[in-house]
Amino acid sequence: MPHAVEIDTATPPPALKVERLAFAYPDGHQALYGVDLQVAAGERVAVLGPNGAGKTTLVLHLNGVLSGQGVVEVAGLPVVKPNLREIRRRVGIVFQDPDDQLFMPTVREDVAFGPANFGVRGSDLDARVARALADVGMAEHADRSPMHLSGGQRRRIALATVLACDPEILVLDEPSANLEPRARRELAEVLLTLGRTMLMVTHDLPYALQLCPRSVLIDDGVIVADGPTRELLADEELLAAHRLELPFGFRLG
Amino acid sequence: MSAGHSHPLHRPGDTPVHRLPAQVKIVAAIATALCVVSTPRDQYWAFGLYLVLLSAIWVVARIPPGWLAKRALIEAPFVVLTFVLPFIAGGPEVHVLGVAVSEHGLLTGWNILVKGTLGVLTSLTLAATTSPGELIVGLQRLRVPTMVVTIATLMLRYLEVIAAEARRMRLARISRGHDPRFLWQAGATARGVGTLFIRSYERGERVHLAMVSRGWVGAMPDHSTPARGIAWLSGLALPGLAAVVLGVALWP
Numbered sequence: 001m002p003h004a005v006e007i008d009t010a011t012p013p014p015a016l017k018v019e020r021l022a023f024a025y026p027d028g029h030q031a032l033y034g035v036d037l038q039v040a041a042g043e044r045v046a047v048l049g050p051n052g053a054g055k056t057t058l059v060l061h062l063n064g065v066l067s068g069q070g071v072v073e074v075a076g077l078p079v080v081k082p083n084l085r086e087i088r089r090r091v092g093i094v095f096q097d098p099d100d101q102l103f104m105p106t107v108r109e110d111v112a113f114g115p116a117n118f119g120v121r122g123s124d125l126d127a128r129v130a131r132a133l134a135d136v137g138m139a140e141h142a143d144r145s146p147m148h149l150s151g152g153q154r155r156r157i158a159l160a161t162v163l164a165c166d167p168e169i170l171v172l173d174e175p176s177a178n179l180e181p182r183a184r185r186e187l188a189e190v191l192l193t194l195g196r197t198m199l200m201v202t203h204d205l206p207y208a209l210q211l212c213p214r215s216v217l218i219d220d221g222v223i224v225a226d227g228p229t230r231e232l233l234a235d236e237e238l239l240a241a242h243r244l245e246l247p248f249g250f251r252l253g
Numbered sequence: 254m255s256a257g258h259s260h261p262l263h264r265p266g267d268t269p270v271h272r273l274p275a276q277v278k279i280v281a282a283i284a285t286a287l288c289v290v291s292t293p294r295d296q297y298w299a300f301g302l303y304l305v306l307l308s309a310i311w312v313v314a315r316i317p318p319g320w321l322a323k324r325a326l327i328e329a330p331f332v333v334l335t336f337v338l339p340f341i342a343g344g345p346e347v348h349v350l351g352v353a354v355s356e357h358g359l360l361t362g363w364n365i366l367v368k369g370t371l372g373v374l375t376s377l378t379l380a381a382t383t384s385p386g387e388l389i390v391g392l393q394r395l396r397v398p399t400m401v402v403t404i405a406t407l408m409l410r411y412l413e414v415i416a417a418e419a420r421r422m423r424l425a426r427i428s429r430g431h432d433p434r435f436l437w438q439a440g441a442t443a444r445g446v447g448t449l450f451i452r453s454y455e456r457g458e459r460v461h462l463a464m465v466s467r468g469w470v471g472a473m474p475d476h477s478t479p480a481r482g483i484a485w486l487s488g489l490a491l492p493g494l495a496a497v498v499l500g501v502a503l504w505p
Contacts, residue, residue: 063466087470093466100459101287105265105384116474165467 013076015041015169016062016196022221023057023068031057032068033221039169044198046091046229049218057203058218062199063091074247075168089118092167096131096174098154102146107138107157110146111146116167132164136190152183156190169197176204205233205246217242222251262324262380269487270314270382274480275391277488282379284492288499289371294364296502303371306494309377314382321377328373335362385409390475403471407457414460415453422449 016039023032026178031054039045049055061068064087072079074090095101104110111129133139136156176184202208208229215232219223219242234252292299342358392402
């Protein structure tokens with residue numbers, strides 16, 4: 001890239017830059033074959049793809065839990081070992097099962113866990129927790145046990161635990177899985193009001209359409225399509241070739 | 254997994270005992286238990302006083318005796334042993350209710366029973382008034398090596414994870430007509446244990462991943478302020494009084 005230096009000084013770096021990322025699991029299974037992806041600050045991008053396409057493997061590279069060949073940068077900071085602490089603050093991953101994420105006795109402690117690990121203390125910490133809970137509409141549940149909340153509420157708390165770290169990019173793994181329709185809609189409303197850069201891994205194509213203007217389709221460890229979500233979902237042949245389909249009765253009008 | 258958020262041994266509350274810093278309570282519980290085990294077994298009155306001291310704590314912490322009694326049942330196997338000892342131990346015999354029993358066995362049994370019970374009650378009191386998370390932070394503040402604290406944290410989490418997983422698998426087995434009460438169906442339960450191990454391992458792995466992603470590097474975040482002198486003074490009142498009782502009991 002001959003003009004890289006010029007561009008870097010003129011515009012802020014992309015929220016996420018992935019270049020030629022390849023990864024094989026220790027058992028030899030090659031999960032990623034050179035993935036290229038750029039996400040600009042403020043963008044909401046859906047990552048679509050069938051089971052086993054490499055979506056979760058990609059997500060785990062974003063905060064350095066897995067490391068393959070290639071380049072991953074978060075807001076200009078490369079994902080390498082000395083940067084891991086800052087990288088994990090910048091990349092907020094909301095995992096698929098909120099029960100994996102919530103383990104403290106009260107909602108408040110769980111939301112405080114992340115920022116406390118990143119060195120936030122005292123009244124700053126309280127303010128962070130209060131703000132994150134208010135952002136997801138759960139402020140009044142701060143002192144309850146996550147166990148006593150509904151699935152949709154737990155999912156929103158899981159989101160708050162990550163928001164409290166004030167990430168540069170929010171990564172959501174199957175956010176709508178196991179949610180009743182109403183909780184699914186409420187979560188979408190919360191996500192749309194956050195105004196954050198977002199990468200959403202999902203099978204739920206209508207959800208991708210509702211939340212993300214842009215989608216990338218990943219299959220067999222490479223990105224096979226990248227474009228406006230509506231165009232991608234309208235391409236029936238493309239979807240069929242990668243074992244994706246719109247739900248019964250759903251039409252793009 | 255979600256069942257892990259409330260602990261069967263913890264009784265949340267907001268009493269002076271609950272509010273004491275965890276490290277103070279840990280030290281107090283250990284010191285009290287040490288006083289109890291150092292008391293000569295034939296100073297019967299001293300054990301009565303220890304019980305009175307503990308009861309005072311229960312009143313302040315508002316722990317109902319029934320709640321404690323149910324959890325103290327963990328001691329039951331040892332109680333059985335203490336009832337066997339008087340009959341199998343040798344030495345001079347005494348008559349209790351017309352039955353000849355070994356005096357040595359009787360005293361040994363009493364020794365195990367009373368010290369065990371008081372020890373169990375002391376730890377139950379600590380567990381009831383201190384959440385597992387606070388206990389971990391308390392150990393950290395007592396400068397227990399990080400590795401030990403980490404292992405305790407993980408164990409705490411995995412135990413709950415495994416229990417929840419086992420409950421789900423049992424439900425699924427019962428729904429398919431399995432009746433674990435019959436001995437010949439024990440095989441399915443045994444095979445289930447292997448699966449349980451794999452599943453818990455995977456679940457634990459995911460929980461760990463989620464913690465690492467939020468910046469966890471091995472220590473639990475510590476929100477409490479250091480314990481002040483007054484907290485130590487009030488917290489150590491129980492072992493202090495127990496030490497007085499011990500001193501009197503040991504007085505020649």
